[in-house]
Amino acid sequence: MPLYQLPQFSRNRALMLVALYFLSALLEVGALFLILFFLLRQAGPFIIHFDPYVGINATGTIQAVFQLYFVNVFIVILNFCLAWLLSSRAPLFAHLLAVTAFLVAVLIFIYIGVIISVN
Secondary structure (H helix, E strand, O other): OOOOOOOOOHHHHHHHHHHHHHHHHHHHHHHHHHHHHHHHOOOOOOEEEEEEOOEEEEEEEEHHHHHHHHHHHHHEEEEEEHHHHHHHHHHHHHHHHHHHHHHHHHHHHHHHOOOOOOO
């Protein structure tokens, strides 16, 4: 088999894609739980961004936190659809999209945790 010809997309690779997106979905649900459990009890405005040199750079209401969350959910769903469409043609790009979606979900989960801890 020539070097430029990649093997067909196998069942194990499809399971890996689904597993990464399942973990991303779990992180998204966890972030939503954190927002609903901790931030809805507090009165607004929330510190959205804090710089140790300048101080508080950005504040926002609970709507800003939900907007951030739903934009992230949209990005993860869009990455999943693109990765599923690319899985048979370009499996490397499909896996890169899955890993980036997972990393974005991890970062948003951490970001929501930081917003909770600062407020």
